[in-house]
Amino acid sequence: MASDSQAQRLSRPQRLTARLHIRVTSPKTRNLLWGLFFISPWIIGFLAFMVYPILGSLYYSFTNFNVLRFEADWVGLANYREIFTQDRLFRLTLSNTFRYAAMFISIATIMDILAAFLLSLRVKGLSVYRTMLFLPVMTPAVAAAMTWVWILNPKHGLVNGALAMLGIQGPPWLASPRTALFSLVLVAVWASGRAVLIYLAGIQDIPSHLYEAAEIDGANPWHRMRHITLPLLTPVMLFNVVTMLIFSLQEFSGPFIMTGGGPNNSTLLYGVYLYRRAFMDLEMGVASAMAWVLFVVVLLLTLLIFRLSQRWVFYDR
Amino acid sequence: MTLTRGPVRSRQDRTLSAVASHTVLIALSIVFMMPFVWMVSSSLKPNAEIFLMPPRLFPEEWRFANYIESVQAINFFGYLLNTLKYSVVTTIAAVASNAMIAYGFSRVRWPGRDAVFFFVIATMMLPGAVTMIPLFVFFSQLGWVPSLKPLVIPAFFGNAYFIFLLRQFLITLPQELDDAARIDGCSEWGIFTRIVLPLAKPALMSVFLFELLWTWNNFMGPLIYLRDPKTFTLSVGLQMYFTQHGAEWGYLMAAGTLFTLPMIVVFFIGQRQFIEGITLTGIKG
Numbered sequence: 001m002a003s004d005s006q007a008q009r010l011s012r013p014q015r016l017t018a019r020l021h022i023r024v025t026s027p028k029t030r031n032l033l034w035g036l037f038f039i040s041p042w043i044i045g046f047l048a049f050m051v052y053p054i055l056g057s058l059y060y061s062f063t064n065f066n067v068l069r070f071e072a073d074w075v076g077l078a079n080y081r082e083i084f085t086q087d088r089l090f091r092l093t094l095s096n097t098f099r100y101a102a103m104f105i106s107i108a109t110i111m112d113i114l115a116a117f118l119l120s121l122r123v124k125g126l127s128v129y130r131t132m133l134f135l136p137v138m139t140p141a142v143a144a145a146m147t148w149v150w151i152l153n154p155k156h157g158l159v160n161g162a163l164a165m166l167g168i169q170g171p172p173w174l175a176s177p178r179t180a181l182f183s184l185v186l187v188a189v190w191a192s193g194r195a196v197l198i199y200l201a202g203i204q205d206i207p208s209h210l211y212e213a214a215e216i217d218g219a220n221p222w223h224r225m226r227h228i229t230l231p232l233l234t235p236v237m238l239f240n241v242v243t244m245l246i247f248s249l250q251e252f253s254g255p256f257i258m259t260g261g262g263p264n265n266s267t268l269l270y271g272v273y274l275y276r277r278a279f280m281d282l283e284m285g286v287a288s289a290m291a292w293v294l295f296v297v298v299l300l301l302t303l304l305i306f307r308l309s310q311r312w313v314f315y316d317r
Numbered sequence: 318m319t320l321t322r323g324p325v326r327s328r329q330d331r332t333l334s335a336v337a338s339h340t341v342l343i344a345l346s347i348v349f350m351m352p353f354v355w356m357v358s359s360s361l362k363p364n365a366e367i368f369l370m371p372p373r374l375f376p377e378e379w380r381f382a383n384y385i386e387s388v389q390a391i392n393f394f395g396y397l398l399n400t401l402k403y404s405v406v407t408t409i410a411a412v413a414s415n416a417m418i419a420y421g422f423s424r425v426r427w428p429g430r431d432a433v434f435f436f437v438i439a440t441m442m443l444p445g446a447v448t449m450i451p452l453f454v455f456f457s458q459l460g461w462v463p464s465l466k467p468l469v470i471p472a473f474f475g476n477a478y479f480i481f482l483l484r485q486f487l488i489t490l491p492q493e494l495d496d497a498a499r500i501d502g503c504s505e506w507g508i509f510t511r512i513v514l515p516l517a518k519p520a521l522m523s524v525f526l527f528e529l530l531w532t533w534n535n536f537m538g539p540l541i542y543l544r545d546p547k548t549f550t551l552s553v554g555l556q557m558y559f560t561q562h563g564a565e566w567g568y569l570m571a572a573g574t575l576f577t578l579p580m581i582v583v584f585f586i587g588q589r590q591f592i593e594g595i596t597l598t599g600i601k602g
Contacts, residue, residue, distance in 0.1 A: 034427070037421070038417050038421025041473065041474045045471065045473075046440070053451035053455070056450075056455075057451050114341075118341055131584070139580070142556045143577045150570070190348075190349065275537075284454070292447065298442065
């Protein structure tokens with residue numbers, strides 16, 4: 001304010017430079033300009049690769065967009081009506097995806113916490129074990145998928161070959177509609193070592209005096225796990241579960257390479273079907289509608305998990 | 318008696334739990350390593366041995382020629398060159414752009430910063446499928462399909478996950494560093510390049526390694542944008558060969574081994590950065 005009235009007493013060019021000077025030197029404004037300068041790549045990327053495509057896909061979902069001619073005619077809610085009322089595969093895909101996500105999240109959470117807990121016991125050779133659990137994460141999806149198809153081959157694969165040596169007839173794994181989805185879940189659990197590392201760090205973050213106090217009170221390892229480790233690990237669990245949910249609802253590479261959605265559409269997951277509609281059938285309007293449905297589903301499920309988390313996540317440290 | 322019983326029992330407990338945890342961990346490790354072992358084992362077997370039942374870990378005849386023949390059959394080096402082009406440019410772009418953006422979100426105080434940052438985090442929840450189709454149309458109209466451009470150019474504009482990772486690291490650096498430099502007349506850009514960047518090396522290394530891993534392994538992006546075999550990366554090239562020659566397990570496993578090996582080497586070199594990068598985003602989230 002004071003500087004403004006000062007500026008009024010100066011000549012016009014002086015006033016201008018004074019104003020500019022004020023603008024440039026006021027620490028608040030200068031910081032704002034620097035801040036915006038540093039994040040400017042993100043702003044451009046956000047507008048070009050987020051805002052524009054989000055609005056674009058919303059618009060396309062109300063059209064019969066043809067990618068070959070770049071033409072779009074407005075069709076209103078026809079695409080949404082089609083996927084919800086006529087498209088049988090859409091409903092199958094939704095149920096496959098929900099079952100896949102539910103199986104994957106529950107099995108992976110149990111296995112990953114167990115592995116992290118074992119690793120946290122200060123056993124010798126921790127780094128060797130940790131490396132082994134993490135190597136699947138480093139493996140390219142295509143290489144891993146090919147290898148698993150080979151290992152799970154019902155006739156000549158390693159797993160059924162080994163089971164046959166024990167006199168057990170192995171399941172048909174990826175070859176049968178009954179076992180294929182579950183087989184995909186197992187492969188995904190195999191590759192979930194990232195979450196093990198996050199759980200391990202979470203466990204190591206728990207102050208050791210809590211364990212010492214419990215030990216003095218005579219708590220055995222199970223008690224310590226049940227009453228100290230697990231409750232204090234719940235915030236990390238929330239993070240991992242949400243990450244896994246978002247990831248597994250969009251799962252694409254594994255099922256696309258290993259089964260292509262078969263046999264008999266039993267592994268046709270949402271991501272695979274959406275890709276098929278968009279890039280093989282070239283029905284980009286319908287596929288955009290599917291993408292928006294997925295968006296809403298992810299949003300609602302995430303909100304639901306956060307809402308429910310107030311009951312089981314322990315925040316007070 | 319009662320005084321000595323406690324510690325003795327807990328020492329027994331400890332040995333017992335060590336044995337138990339080693340047993341479970343070894344069993345888990347075998348399951349986790351099995352696919353790698355089998356991939357390498359199959360890659361060295363002649364066709365006659367591959368389908369042999371019961372399965373054998375070591376080939377009777379070690380057939381290294383699988384590697385030479387598969388590399389030629391699959392055009393491995395052509396795809397490798399494309400993969401390297403994609404990985405190198407993208408990785409450098411990602412480190413530079415995310416470092417700059419994360420600096421703006423952590424070391425400069427400006428009004429509305431934390432609200433905007435919350436927005437950045439929120440974009441992580443957006444399914445890729447939502448932006449996939451309009452982006453494909455957009456890049457097609459620019460004439461960038463098929464080419465590596467749609468996969469490389471967006472890396473110059475940051476990525477929410479990396480911004481988050483780097484910011485988590487940068488906020489832990491003491492503010493006095495910047496203040497001291499500012500008093501000495503150092504500009505904001507100077508503080509960024511001369512003071513903060515050198516200190517942020519470990520976190521930048523994490524970004525570098527994650528982006529390298531991501532581009533090397535990425536399958537869906539190249540599948541959508543690289544529709545010409547001349548532009549294929551290893552992921553799409555190998556998958557294409559797999560769908561056409563699904564029973565040539567010797568060749569496929571040899572190519573798979575060659576494809577996986579560089580990432581395993583990278584992991585052993587950068588193990589610490591990988592683990593720190595993951596825990597940095599996982600814990601304080």
